[in-house]
Amino acid sequence: MESYNFILFLAVILLSTKLLGNISKKIHLPAVVGALIAGVILGPSVLNFISLEGDAGTFLEYTAEIGVILLMFNAGLGTEMEELKENMLASAVTALIGVLVPLIGGFLSYALYFKTDFSNYNELLKAFFVGVVLTATSVSITVETLREMGKLKGRVGTTILGAAVIDDILGVIILTVITSFKDPSVNAYSVGIKIILYFVFLVLIAFAISKCIPYLEKHDHHRRSAIYSLVFAFTLSYISETFFGVADITGAYFAGLMLCRSKVEPYVERRIEIPSYMFFSPVFFAAVGLKVQLGGMNTSTWIFSILLLIVAFLTKVIGCALGARCCGFQNKEALQIGIGMISRGEVALIVAQKGHQVGLLDHTLFAPIILVVIVTTILTPVLLKISMQD
Numbered sequence: 001m002e003s004y005n006f007i008l009f010l011a012v013i014l015l016s017t018k019l020l021g022n023i024s025k026k027i028h029l030p031a032v033v034g035a036l037i038a039g040v041i042l043g044p045s046v047l048n049f050i051s052l053e054g055d056a057g058t059f060l061e062y063t064a065e066i067g068v069i070l071l072m073f074n075a076g077l078g079t080e081m082e083e084l085k086e087n088m089l090a091s092a093v094t095a096l097i098g099v100l101v102p103l104i105g106g107f108l109s110y111a112l113y114f115k116t117d118f119s120n121y122n123e124l125l126k127a128f129f130v131g132v133v134l135t136a137t138s139v140s141i142t143v144e145t146l147r148e149m150g151k152l153k154g155r156v157g158t159t160i161l162g163a164a165v166i167d168d169i170l171g172v173i174i175l176t177v178i179t180s181f182k183d184p185s186v187n188a189y190s191v192g193i194k195i196i197l198y199f200v201f202l203v204l205i206a207f208a209i210s211k212c213i214p215y216l217e218k219h220d221h222h223r224r225s226a227i228y229s230l231v232f233a234f235t236l237s238y239i240s241e242t243f244f245g246v247a248d249i250t251g252a253y254f255a256g257l258m259l260c261r262s263k264v265e266p267y268v269e270r271r272i273e274i275p276s277y278m279f280f281s282p283v284f285f286a287a288v289g290l291k292v293q294l295g296g297m298n299t300s301t302w303i304f305s306i307l308l309l310i311v312a313f314l315t316k317v318i319g320c321a322l323g324a325r326c327c328g329f330q331n332k333e334a335l336q337i338g339i340g341m342i343s344r345g346e347v348a349l350i351v352a353q354k355g356h357q358v359g360l361l362d363h364t365l366f367a368p369i370i371l372v373v374i375v376t377t378i379l380t381p382v383l384l385k386i387s388m389q390d
Contacts, residue, residue: 006056010283012049013060016042017282030145030381032285037378039289052290060287065248067284068140070276072249073233075143075152075161076256077269083158084257091162094323098163098341099135099170101319105311106131113304122359125182129360132178133352133369134312135171138345138377139164140249141288144281145381146340151388156333160340161253163320168250168347169195175351176245182358191245198244202254205236209258217263225264226271232259247347288345292374297367305368312372313379316342336387343380344373 020034042050051057084091110116110130116123142160146152152161176191209232216225233255240251259265297305321338329337352369355361361369 003056006059009050009056009060010063012042013038013286014279014282017286028385030148030385032141032144032148032381033378035282035285036141036289036374039286040292040374041289042286043290043292045292050290052287060283060290063280064284064287067276067280067282068249069233069237069252070272070280071140071143071284072252073230073256074269074272074276075147076253076258077260077265077272078147078152079161079257079260080153080158081257081261083153083155084162087155087159088162090159090324090327090329092166093327094159094320094337094341095163095166095170097323097326098137098316098320098338099167099174101322102134102312102315103128103131103174105315106134106308109304109307109311113307122182125178126360126362128178129355130308130365132171132174133348133355133361134308134315134344134372135167135174136344136347136351137164137167137171137316137341138343138347139341140284141343141345141377141380142340142384144285145384149385149388156329156336156340156388159324159329159337163323163337163341165250165253167341168247171347171351172245172247175354179354179358179360182360194244195246198240198246201239201244206258213259213262213264216259220264221267223271226268229255229259229264229268230272288377289374292370293367301364301367305371308368309372309375312344312376313342332387336384339380339383339387342383343377345377348373 016038017035020038021031022034024034024037025031041047044051050060052061107127107130111118111127114123114127116127118124139160142164143152146157146160151157173191173195180187216228219225233252236255237248237251240246240254241248259268317335317338319338320341321334324334324337325331348369352361352366356366
């Protein structure tokens with residue numbers, strides 16, 4: 001008999017994320033914190049009621065992926081293009097320093113803790129790869145937090161979004177370079193060409209979309225404009241991930257950017273926000289919490305986890321804040337940008353999985369990385385809200 005557990009799981013997820021989200025707001029925290037904690041409670045770390053294994057788990061994973069795509073598409077739609085252009089240099093500098101500092105910090109934390117023998121080629125690569133994991137930024141949690149606070153379209157929010165997109169591109173390049181030393185099937189040169197071709201492709205698509213926008217605007221406030229826009233977002237997400245190796249959420253964000261100055265933007269944003277808020281986004285936030293498995297960690301692993309967590313926080317805050325300060329941001333704004341880039345989220349998990357496949361990451365190191373992912377994901381919105389209080 002076919003299992004219908006996924007229906008029950010959905011009901012429990014939607015109810016728990018809403019209830020805990022409301023509790024979070026009552027204690028002056030972003031609702032997303034409650035949604036994340038709901039996933040942790042329902043998952044293997046506490047109640048073990050919902051698992052991401054099996055058919056039901058696969059369904060939840062796919063639903064969560066749609067949720068993050070819609071979230072980033074809406075973020076792109078809501079972006080003030082003029083502010084993005086004005087802050088593009090700041091975003092690039094913030095992303096660059098915000099990648100280099102965690103890369104060095106992660107490398108040193110692994111090398112010093114495990115007393116890496118630098119003459120051992122494989123061990124040296126493993127130390128570098130821990131740094132690669134820490135370079136990742138998952139901005140989806142920050143986007144939702146900024147949206148809740150009405151700060152998404154401000155100077156700080158725009159810089160964070162721009163830096164996160166550039167961070168993703170830099171992360172792909174660094175990941176490819178490091179894994180190419182271990183996996184001969186990975187060609188760093190071909191990946192560099194793919195990145196260049198990706199931006200050429202985006203320019204061509206943006207030109208084509210500019211010719212289609214008058215048709216969309218002619219049917220503004222018609223459901224077809226929202227459907228066509230959503231089709232475009234999904235298509236660009238798929239092409240980005242499948243053909244260029246760039247994260248699908250980056251494609252979704254660029255899709256939103258290409259439509260953000262059109263007359264249909266307010267209507268499309270409202271329409272997309274409804275299914276995102278009611279269904280897909282709660283599943284995404286809960287799914288992040290469901291990935292937490294803290295059982296089976298020994299004392300040494302816990303100590304390294306705490307060390308890695310501290311390094312993950314400090315290196316992103318210091319690196320990104322330093323980049324923002326170099327571009328003229330005030331101390332408080334620079335700190336806000338640094339905090340907004342802390343969350344590692346699913347991006348770090350994807351990087352870690354790739355490292356495991358090529359033998360650069362031991363299975364025992366997955367628990368510390370997952371701990372870093374979940375703690376940075378939960379605390380980022382909390383710290384961001386505190387830092388943005390007037």
